Amino acid sequence: MNFANSCDENGVQRFDAGLNLLGGYKLTNGFLINAGYGLGLTNIAKESFDGESVKNRVFSVGVGYQF
Template sequence: MQRFDAGLNLLGGYKLTNGFLINAGYGLGLTNMAKKSVNGVSVKNRVFSVGVGYQF
């Protein structure tokens, strides 16, 4: 695996009037993480995240 990774992250959220927070995000890896490619296959990171919270 490569030591370096680069990508784009997108995050969006909403704060409700009662203090609750909800958010969702997506991370798109742009760098091929495999040092040696077999049959032209690339290894990239992909992340989907969701979160909830409360603000005092």
């Protein structure tokens, strides 16, 4: 495997790092709810656009049921 080129053919970095936060609550009837946020820490763009960096950001929500 060749790691000399750290970008793919579209100019996106192959490596990313970030922080993830997740919180949830289980109701007394067994239903679960949660929400999360992912904060990208590394610039994933090969080239800068007007000095700006490109980072991943993710917001998630979930529901479930536990027997």
